[in-house]
Amino acid sequence: MTTISLAMAVVVAVLYSVGFYLLLQRSLMRVLLGVVVLGHGANLLLQLAGGPPARPPILDGTGDTAGLADPLPQALALTAVVITFAMTTYLLALGYRSWVLVGHDEVQDDLEDRRIARRRTVKASMGEEVEETGDEVGVDPGSAAASDDPVTSTADVR
Amino acid sequence: MLLALVVAHLALACALPAVAARSTRAAFGLAAVPPAVTLVWALAMAPQVLGGQGVTQSIAWAPALHLYFDVRLDALALVMIVLVSGLGAVILVYSAFYFGRRSADASRTSALLVFFAGAMLGLVVADDLLTLYVFWELTSIASFLLVGQSGLHRANRRAAVQALLVTVFGGLSMLLGFVLVGESAGTYRISEIVAAPPTGGAVTAGIVLVLLGALTKSAQAPFHPWLPAAMAAPTPVSGYLHAASMVKAGVFLVARLSPAFASSAEWWLPLVVLGLSTMLIGGWRALGATDLKRLLAFGTVSQLGFLMVLFAVGGRLAAVAGAALLLAHGLFKATLFLVVGTVDKVTGTREAGALSGLGRAMPGLAAAAMLAAASMAGIPPLLGFVAKEAAFEAFQLEDDPRGWIVLAGLVVGSILTVAYSARFLWGAFATKPGVDVVAPKKASPGLIAPLWITSLAGLVLGLIAPVVAPLIEAYGDSLPSRDAEEAGYHLALWHGWNLALALSGVALLGGLLLHAARGRIEALTRALHHPVSAQRGYELVVSGIERVAVLVTGRLQAGSLPFYLAAVLLMVLALPGVGLVAGWAWPADAPVVHQWMQIPLGIVVVAAALALVRAHRRFTAVLLVGAVGYGIGGLFVVDGAPDLALAQFLVETLAVVAFVFVLRRLPAHFTERRRPRRGVQIRKGVLAAVAGTTVAAFGLVLSGARTAPTTASDEFVRLAPEAGATNVVSAILVDFRALDTVGEITVLLVAAAGTASLVLATRYDRRRKGRATRSSTDTPDHEKEVLG
Numbered sequence: 001m002t003t004i005s006l007a008m009a010v011v012v013a014v015l016y017s018v019g020f021y022l023l024l025q026r027s028l029m030r031v032l033l034g035v036v037v038l039g040h041g042a043n044l045l046l047q048l049a050g051g052p053p054a055r056p057p058i059l060d061g062t063g064d065t066a067g068l069a070d071p072l073p074q075a076l077a078l079t080a081v082v083i084t085f086a087m088t089t090y091l092l093a094l095g096y097r098s099w100v101l102v103g104h105d106e107v108q109d110d111l112e113d114r115r116i117a118r119r120r121t122v123k124a125s126m127g128e129e130v131e132e133t134g135d136e137v138g139v140d141p142g143s144a145a146a147s148d149d150p151v152t153s154t155a156d157v158r
Numbered sequence: 159m160l161l162a163l164v165v166a167h168l169a170l171a172c173a174l175p176a177v178a179a180r181s182t183r184a185a186f187g188l189a190a191v192p193p194a195v196t197l198v199w200a201l202a203m204a205p206q207v208l209g210g211q212g213v214t215q216s217i218a219w220a221p222a223l224h225l226y227f228d229v230r231l232d233a234l235a236l237v238m239i240v241l242v243s244g245l246g247a248v249i250l251v252y253s254a255f256y257f258g259r260r261s262a263d264a265s266r267t268s269a270l271l272v273f274f275a276g277a278m279l280g281l282v283v284a285d286d287l288l289t290l291y292v293f294w295e296l297t298s299i300a301s302f303l304l305v306g307q308s309g310l311h312r313a314n315r316r317a318a319v320q321a322l323l324v325t326v327f328g329g330l331s332m333l334l335g336f337v338l339v340g341e342s343a344g345t346y347r348i349s350e351i352v353a354a355p356p357t358g359g360a361v362t363a364g365i366v367l368v369l370l371g372a373l374t375k376s377a378q379a380p381f382h383p384w385l386p387a388a389m390a391a392p393t394p395v396s397g398y399l400h401a402a403s404m405v406k407a408g409v410f411l412v413a414r415l416s417p418a419f420a421s422s423a424e425w426w427l428p429l430v431v432l433g434l435s436t437m438l439i440g441g442w443r444a445l446g447a448t449d450l451k452r453l454l455a456f457g458t459v460s461q462l463g464f465l466m467v468l469f470a471v472g473g474r475l476a477a478v479a480g481a482a483l484l485l486a487h488g489l490f491k492a493t494l495f496l497v498v499g500t501v502d503k504v505t506g507t508r509e510a511g512a513l514s515g516l517g518r519a520m521p522g523l524a525a526a527a528m529l530a531a532a533s534m535a536g537i538p539p540l541l542g543f544v545a546k547e548a549a550f551e552a553f554q555l556e557d558d559p560r561g562w563i564v565l566a567g568l569v570v571g572s573i574l575t576v577a578y579s580a581r582f583l584w585g586a587f588a589t590k591p592g593v594d595v596v597a598p599k600k601a602s603p604g605l606i607a608p609l610w611i612t613s614l615a616g617l618v619l620g621l622i623a624p625v626v627a628p629l630i631e632a633y634g635d636s637l638p639s640r641d642a643e644e645a646g647y648h649l650a651l652w653h654g655w656n657l658a659l660a661l662s663g664v665a666l667l668g669g670l671l672l673h674a675a676r677g678r679i680e681a682l683t684r685a686l687h688h689p690v691s692a693q694r695g696y697e698l699v700v701s702g703i704e705r706v707a708v709l710v711t712g713r714l715q716a717g718s719l720p721f722y723l724a725a726v727l728l729m730v731l732a733l734p735g736v737g738l739v740a741g742w743a744w745p746a747d748a749p750v751v752h753q754w755m756q757i758p759l760g761i762v763v764v765a766a767a768l769a770l771v772r773a774h775r776r777f778t779a780v781l782l783v784g785a786v787g788y789g790i791g792g793l794f795v796v797d798g799a800p801d802l803a804l805a806q807f808l809v810e811t812l813a814v815v816a817f818v819f820v821l822r823r824l825p826a827h828f829t830e831r832r833r834p835r836r837g838v839q840i841r842k843g844v845l846a847a848v849a850g851t852t853v854a855a856f857g858l859v860l861s862g863a864r865t866a867p868t869t870a871s872d873e874f875v876r877l878a879p880e881a882g883a884t885n886v887v888s889a890i891l892v893d894f895r896a897l898d899t900v901g902e903i904t905v906l907l908v909a910a911a912g913t914a915s916l917v918l919a920t921r922y923d924r925r926r927k928g929r930a931t932r933s934s935t936d937t938p939d940h941e942k943e944v945l946g
Contacts, residue, residue, distance in 0.1 A: 002745040003861045005752045009854045011760045011793075015786070017850025018767040020727060024720045024842045027828045029776060036783050036813070037767060040790050041850075043806075045857050047797055052752045056798045057886040059878060069798040070871045071886040075895065078805050078887065079902045085809040086909035089816050093916040096820045100920050105824070113717025116708065141311035142451065144502035147392045149258030 004048045012048070015041030028095040028105035035091060039084035046077040159199065160215050160229045160283055167192045167276025171269045178265035185265065186254035189272040193246035196279060200231065200239040207236055208632050212349075214285065228347055230285035233632030237481050238282035238410055241488040245402045246275040248608045252496055253394040255604030256503065263307055267395065274300035278403050282410060287336040287346045290411075291329070294375070297404050298325045304399060305391045317387040320696065324374050324384045332371025332411075338364030348414060355418035362424050368415065369428055376408025376462045379436040383693040386443075386455040393451065393502060397495025401458045402488040409462060413469040413480065417637055420472020429470030430560070434567040436463030441574025445672070446683025450498045450508045450585055454491065457534070457578055461487050464571060467564060468549055475555060475644045478634035479548035482649055485630065486533055486541040489616040493530035494582065496609035497523060501586055503605060504598035510585030515595035517587030523606065524587045526613040533616040535579040535669065536572060536662055539651050541620040543662065546572060548649060550658035555644050569661050576669020581676060623649045720842070727849045735852050738859065745862025755796045763789035771843075774827055780817040784810055801887045 004012075019041055022034025050073030057071035099105045140146065170192055178185035203213055213231040231239075250271060257264035277296035284290035298321075306318035340346040342364065343356040355361075372378075377385035388400050399405070412429060419425040440460030447453035465487070468480030500523060501516065502508045517524040533542035553565040589595065619626055627649040639645035653659070672679060716722075751757060766785035773779040787810035794803035874894060875886050883889035891899050 002748040002858070003864065004857050005749045005756070006858075007751040007756055007760055008793075009748075009858050011763055012857055013851045013854035014764045014767050015850070016853045017847045018771055020846035020849050021771060021843055023723055024846060026720065026834065029779075029824070030828060033770065033779055033783050037770065037786060040786055041853075044790050044793065045853075047794060047799060047802060049857065049861055053756075053796055054798045056800050057875065058800075059875075059884045059886065061884070065872075065875050068875060068886075070868060071874055071890055072868065072871045074799045074802050074887045075890040077799075078802050078891065079898060081802070081805050081809055082902055083905050085813055086906045088813055090909040090912050092816055092820055093913040096823070097916045097920060099824060100923075107719045109719075110717030113715045117712035117716060141307060141314045142390045142392065142396070143506075143508065144256065144393065144499060145506060147257045147261055147263055148503075149260045 003051050005052070008044075008048050012041055012045050015044065026107050028098060028107055031107065032088070032091045032095055036084070036088050039080070039088070043077050043080050043084065046073055046080060049073060050077075160213060160231060161217060161227060163192065163196050163199065164229075164276050164280045164283075166195075167272055167279060171273035171276065174269040174272060175265050178268055182257060182259055182261065182264035182268065183254045185268040186250050186257070189268045189275075190247045190250035190254075192272065193243040193250065193275050193279075196239060196243040197247060200236055200243065203231060204236060204629060207231055207233060208628055219289075224346070225288060226286055227289050228286035229280070229283040229289070230349060231283055233629075233636070234410070234413055234481070235282045237484060237630065237633065238406070239279065240485060241406065242275065242278045242282060242403045245488055245492045245612065246271075246278075246398060248611055249394050249398045249402075249492060249496070250275075252499070252605065252608040255602050256392070256394050256499055263392065266307075267304065267392065270300055270304050271395065271398065274304065274399065274404070278407070281407055285348050287340050287348060287351075290348070291333050291336060294332070294371070294407060295326065295329050297399075297407060298322060298329060298375075301325070301388070301399050301404055304395045305388045307391065311390070313390040317384070317390040321384045321388050323700070324381050324696070328371040328374025328381070331367045335364040335367030335369075335371065339368065352415070352418045362422070365419055365422070365425055366428075368411070369425070372408035372411045372466075373428075373432060374408070375411075376405050376466060377436075377459050378408070378432045378463060378466060379439050380692040380695060382436060382440065382459045383691075383696055385459055386452055387693075389449075389451050389455050393495055393499035396451065396455070397492050397499070401454065401491040401495055405458065405462060406465070406484065406488070409465040409469060409480075409484070412466060413477070413633070416469050416472040416477070420470065420637075426470045426472065430467050430564060433463040433466030433470060434564065434571070436460065436466070437567065437571035438463075438574065441571055441578060442683065444578035445574065445581060445676075445679050446687075448510045448585070450501070450510060450582060451495070453510075453578060453582055453585065454494055454498065457575070457582075458491060460571065460575065460578075461491070461534075464549075464568065467568070468552070471552075471556075471560075471564075472637055473552060473556070473644065474634045474637045474639040475548060475552035475647050476634075477637050478631045478647070478649065479545055479552050481630045481633050482541065482545035482548060485619070486545045486616060489612045489619070490530040490533040490540075490542060493526060493609050493612040493616070494534070496605075496612070497527040497530070497586065500601055500605045500609070501598075504601050505596045507596075510581075511590075512593065513586055513596055514588070514590040514593035516598060518589065519596070519598050520587075520601070523601070523609075524583075526606075526610050527586065528583060529613045529617055530609075531579040531583050533620070535576040536665065539617070539620045541616045541623070544620055544623045544649050544651060546662060546665075547653065547658045548647070550661050551647060551653070551656075552644070554657055555640060565661075569665055572662075572665035573668035573672060576666055577672035577676075577679075580670060580673035584673070584676075620651065623651060724842070724845060727845055731849060731852060734856070738852065738856060743859060743862065745858060748858060748862060753796055756793065759789050759792045759796065763793070776821050776824060776826060776828060777818075779828075780814060780821060783817075784814040787813070799887075801885065 015037055019034050019038030022030045022037060025031060025034070050070040054069035055067045057068045057074065059065070095105050170189065174185050174189060177188055207213065215229050217227040219225040219227050250268070253264075253267065253271065257267065274297060277293050277300055280293035281290060281297060284293055302318050302322040305314060305321055307314045309315055309318075336346070338360045339351065339356060342358055342361045343351045343354070345351065374381045385400055385405065389396050391400070416425075437460045440456045440458070440463060444453050444456035444460060447456055461483070465480055465483055468476045468483060498508055501513070504520070505513060505516065507513060529540065533540035536543045536546035549568060550565065553561045553568065555561070556564075630649060714725075763786050766782045766789060770779055770782040770786070773782055787806065791803045791806035791810065794800075794806055874890055877894070878884070878886045878889040881889045881893045883893070
């Protein structure tokens, strides 16, 4: 039993496509609208999956339940609608705050990540510079002198 | 008692820094106590152990996982304890005089050395593969910290990291091998595995992995360069870890498992080939070294290869020779390292080219060194000679191609050994023309006495070889003999005129000739210094791994949100999308439309959504989203979901109002500082369209796969009157699934709190500054660099 008609499938496809497209944009407001449209698409899909158009699931007291729409997907979709709304307002506030603080509502690239991508060669290995930069000052660490008393100023000798 | 001794080492290591704060000498002295006690206890146990009864002990670690600390003192462990604890005590006493009283390194080194001694003790007595692994890695960590020292010198840091990377790489593969072997055998107890060796493909793979651990730990080619590099550690540390004990762990592991696996070629072939090459490479490189410590390090590499070969073949006599050489090498190499430490201490250099006339100035030191070097070269009557004779004899008795090839390799290796032994004595003590005679400082007795102990031990053990033979031979006796001659061979100085003695003579003569031609040999080692060396290989591997890591990170972690989302969408298309196409089952009964009212509403929704893509003004966009929302509400009505439609209309209205409130403050148009390129936008559009269509296709196909309506819903409809409701949906929301609704309300509350705090924060900022927050549109300098 197919519950989704072709026409409705087209509507769902358009809603999801538009939602995805807006999510891929850089303007935070567009991203937010994308979330909202995606939410609409998801809620519609949820409701459509429940079954074809039918009588509202309201009992008229006669005990006749034939042809009632499936109430469970409706309840679930209702919860989803409300939660989408909550998320929308929160994102809206977040976008607004971002605009107040940085002066634009654009999703920025992470600069540190781009720096990594630009690094062609390994500049350091295991936290050490790859190229030897001159001799290190001091004695050979494996020598006896290195294990001896540290050379201190005369003040140390009491 | 065994485990108590191990724990005593580790506990003392924790307490030592407090002692060292008062006196570093007392700290080293105290650190020498547990190894000394262990040695005495182990020797007291020797009659019992050699009588065939090992001392065993087992403590449950995690019995549910079959994890136990199983320890066992047997003949092989006894020999290793003489090395680990005996030499440990001697070297710790020496260290007390080597390190300056106020040296910052002394406190750390004393604690780490005794910690290492404990870990090593645990390693040699472990009778459980996993227990052995734990102690194995503890020694690697101790080595890392001891080589790294304070970390102030680059040489220390590099050497420490290299040692750690190489040995831990081997250790991890060894763990994998242990698991394969242990699971195949059904037990992790080493004694049980040796008694009944498992077979099969998994065991073969396990053996290879275990060997990787042994080869890296014992610095076998091509993993050997970490050992010479580790000479950046203080000399007593090098003498203890990187000559006498830790690097023997790999050899020890081979000796432990040889009785089980020596008959299979995948066990002995790599060990013999790599061991022989290591012996030759190490010996050759030692001939080119001018730093005496480095010379000894290459000598150690060479001798470890020798030991590896002896234990790998799993014959009685080879194993007897191996155990004797294990002991002899520990004694003479520790002596020589301590000699280098003392020479360095009194003259301030370890360079062969800068030392001259030291033999005349310090004849006592030279004599001790000469005894040790003679043992290394295999000259009678020292223990090294006894061991080498037995080794020659073992492979001569094998009398097959393998035996003869190995014998030839060992003779060449011995020639090199004699040559670098002579080179060491010459480098440290000879009077060289054209070099100023050094004027050594006076060495304290603490720097001389310990090395005499180990030096004389090598001599005495050689002289009384038949007396100590039972101790050394006990391990070999557990292995099969080829014939009666091999079974009847006992360690002794004199076996009559035979081939082994002749080969010893050849080695001695050849080595001395090689030393006589040292000028030419040195030039040759420099000329042959190949750019493709193992050290270069290590560096290339490490930098290669880092380069790949940078490449992968750079590609995957682009830092761009659209990129990440596109990657997620692509994955959705690649995995479930392909599955959808592969299992395509188009619903045959899908109608074009269920109700004619769906068509105009659908058109409204689709038109508004498509217009949204083109909208440039924020306000238009928000109104269009509102239109989509109302359209969907209409569809809900048609579908027979009045409650849902009601909620949708309310929510949509509220959302539009909220948007309008915010839009008052934002610019009218979408501001994008850089206009997105057209090609990029088209690609995004295509991706989004394909992904959206896939979702809808999923809906169609999956709903077509349904065979019957849900039965749970019928129950809700039946029970709704009992809940006192005529509206089934509200009955579900507030009664049947009320907990869901509580969750939903919680989400609302949290979102409301978040929204309020964000809005209030903005207001608070403004009030505090007394003016509207001015937003800067300038790009900070550090961003310009990347954004261009």
